[in-house]
Amino acid sequence: MDTTLRDGEQTSGVSFPSAEKLTIAKLLLEELNVDRIEVASARVSEGEFQAVKAITDWANENGYINRIEMLTFVDGGRSIEWMDKAGAKVQNLLTKGSLNHLTHQLKKTPEQHFAEIKNVVELAQNAGIKTNVYLEDWSNGMHNSPEYVFQFLDFLETLSLERILLPDTLGVLTHNETFDYFSKITAKYPNTHFDFHAHNDYDLGVANVMESIKAGASGLHLTVNGMGERAGNAPMASVIAVINDFFKDEVEIQVKETSLYSVSKIIETFSGIRIPSNKPIVGDNVFTQTAGIHADGDNKNNLYFNDLMPERFGRKRKYALGKTSGKANIEKNLQELGLELDQVDLLKVTERIIELGDKKELVTKEDLPYIISDVLDSSLYEERITVESYVLTHSKGLKPSTTVAVKIDGDLYEEHAQGDGQFDAFMNALRKLYKKKNMTMPSLVDYAVRIPPGSTSAALCETIITWESDSNKFITRGLDCDQTVSAIKATQKMLNIR
Known part of the structure; x- marks a missing residue:
């Protein structure tokens, strides 16, 4: 199950508009071919309702409605009413998977919590909505109150559920603990479908996913680019590659590897969260x-x-x-x-x-x-004219100025000028020098700078200048890490090939 549109949207600073949510839902189901998607939390806002409605309308028309899931709450049925109006048919009910959360956040007994859960599940059944149950803080529950977790699971076995969802809510599990806890649960409840929902606070999300598979997990929750609360969730691309390379004889998945990168880049654009260049599978530098x-x-x-x-x-x-x-x-x-x-x-x-x-x-x-x-261009012409040295100045409150020394046929000439910018001042100094020598210069008719996409301020700049002389146009290029210097290099080529 991909939860980019729900848990992934809890990435700080990320909010997908309705049109983007619908586009992402289509990409996940049709381009990536994930099995299920969790698209929103119930009762968040009117905008969220409209986004879910757009997704469910599309899903109904295309046969995907049972693959669309919603996070809901134990709220006496208000989430169910919200879902029913939005047209969703599968709820992921958030419940308390640790005694600590139950006691201090809800201030209720297990029996009270279980009774309220049963009521919500029955309301969902009556509304034609299927139910999966999240055990929030399950990992800490296994750390600190395992007897409560098993009491809870025994209770859930009495309900009509599709899946039980076991999250490492705070990303605290080690790989050994993941295997140990999952093994105990799958051994006791061999016929129940358990999903694992990994967070990545210690950068152990993928390792824990691997151990959950070994221990019998039937489903995984992932996000594109590892988006999610705090350090994010287990990343889709890495997990898919791991499964295909290390579990191909044990696990069958339908996710299309060839689409992982393109979907990743689209969601990078929509979310505004840049993919680290060294991020496995989808980072710019990993190949x-x-x-x-x-x-x-x-x-x-x-x-x-x-x-x-x-x-x-x-x-x-x-x-x-x-x-x-x-x-x-x-x-x-x-x-x-x-x-x-x-x-x-x-x-x-x-x-x-x-x-x-x-x-x-x-x-x-x-x-x-x-x-x-x-x-190699130097072999195309004799370099009679060289820019030997220059001083470029740009100060607040003063016009930019340039002092330039140019060697022409072995003789050195120096000139100074001001301009509207450093390169303009450089060109004005050249023109003064050429005028004194009774030499003519072509006119500059176009000036363009190319910097590779995604580059930093230290990018390699290529300055492309178009010149005109006697109605003939020609182009010179200069290359340097400094934009003005690259323009000066292009100008020196012009002085020799005009």
């Missing part, structure tokens, strides 16, 4: 080899591959370009781009990428053609 020795090993019988092949998840392996890159990384990227360099040029490009890597951690594959151009 990226950075060290040159790894790329070399992959060229030699895939020495650094494991069973988590990116194609399983609709992804591709990447080879990072940076200061730890070797020629093998670059060759891998060139192959994907359909480019080929001889060994001399490959060495030049490698040296340039390592130089850039000292300024920033990563160069993207998409940057590679421009790096190649930046490195």
Whole structure:
């Protein structure tokens, strides 16, 4: 069962509008093909009601209504009335799974709590609603009051229920405890369907899920990207990969691995919660080899591959370009781009990428053609004019200014100018210098900066400038981690090829 739309929405700062909830519900059931989805908590708000109504209307039309579940409460039937109006047919009734919660939060005896639960289950039956029961704080119940937990389970065995849902509400279980507690329960109640609902406070969610499977759990509660209260819930993608690789002979699931990444990215966009780049299966970097020795090993019988092949998840392996890159990384990227360099040029490009890597951690594959151009373009023209040095200033209350030293045919010239920005000041200084030399410069007609998506302030910038001279237009590019410097590099190319 996916609970991204209920427990996942309890991630701090996350609230899915009705249209997004419906879209996510469709993705989970039709794209990922999960078995069930928990979509909301009853009686939260009018907006939540409208979202649930939209989902149940769609589910009724498409035969999914029995796969839509709602969190409900022991409230004398008010949740049932809310559900009935919203069109939902399966409730996940929240009850107290530890004596501590029962005594201090509800201030009731087990007998009082059980009687109220029985009443709600009967009201649901009369309304044509199926019931699953959550034992909130079950893990602490097994720690501190196991006799109460088994008394409660004995009582639940007398009711007409679909499933009993056992949550590690505060994420406190170790893998050994998960196996021990689940084994005791499944041994005593072999014919009952038990779900495990793991939280990830100690980063043990996936490990605990594995142990619950070994101990006989019949269902799992997961969220896309591990969203949820505090540190979140057991993450869908990791658990699916674990089941398929380590439990394929024991557990049969229908979730589509190839859709995990695309759904993950959509929910990242809707939620505004960024996926860590190193998050297993769905993180940006998890199928990226950075060290040159790894790329070399992959060229030699895939020495650094494991069973988590990116194609399983609709992804591709990447080879990072940076200061730890070797020629093998670059060759891998060139192959994907359909480019080929001889060994001399490959060495030049490698040296340039390592130089850039000292300024920033990563160069993207998409940057590679421009790096190649930046490195190899020098062979296309004689570099008569070079920008030897410059000082760029930008101070509050003062106009930006530039002092520039330019070497033309071996002679050094210096000029100073102000402008509306640092690059404008640089260009004004150049124009003054050229005017004194009775030289003409092309006009700048377009200026664009490209920064790879998702990059930081240290991103590699490519500045693309279009120039016009005597009605002829041409383009130069400059590459650097500093945007103004990349524009100056593009300008120096213009001075030599105009």
